[in-house]
Amino acid sequence: MHLAQLNIARLTEALDHPASAEFVAGLEPINGLAESSPGFVWRLQTDDGDATSLRVHPDPNVIVNLTVWETPAALHDFVFKSAHTGFLRRRASWFTPMDPPTVVAWWIDVGHEPTVEEAFERLEHLRVHGPSEHAFTITRSFAHPTVSDDSRSRA
DSSP states (O other), X not given: OEEEEEEEEEESSOTTSGGGHHHHHHHHHHXXXXXXXXXXXXXXXXXXXXXXXXXXXXXXXXXXXXXXXXOHHHHHHHHHSSTHHHHHHTHHHHEEOXXXXXXXXXXXXXXXXXXXXXXXXXXXXXXXXXXXXXXBOSSSOOOOOSSOHHHHHHO
16 A cells, blocks of 8 residues: 645745745755655646646645655655755745644555545545544554555445
8 A cells, every 4th residue: 555645735925926936946846856755656746747736725825735655654754854854844934824734644555546635535534533544644644454445445
């Protein structure tokens, strides 16, 4: 199984605003770093190479990042032990606080590309029920099931 993760953030200003310029300039290098990181599998992106143009939330300043990793450790290393960490430390410069949690992770079958709808369902589940095998945080993960949720529901 692989690990899917969604994180959402609300920009303080629109992407084309000068206050967002440094964030926008960092997207390509950070996305490239993710793609070259050990354990990276897939990320949601448009033909432009990122997902910032996708409007999947009623608030037009909310952007999403949806990725798939081989393991929680691979995701953790990218987020907290790579150049991404410096980018992460600057988030208060570009984003306004949102009701937590804003990050969710869950197990998927190898080869499955999660949808934004699926990801938001998992985030809502985490918000309502707290961390569980169905939806958890990257700092409090659960061991992957031996059989996927989808396979169990078909049995």
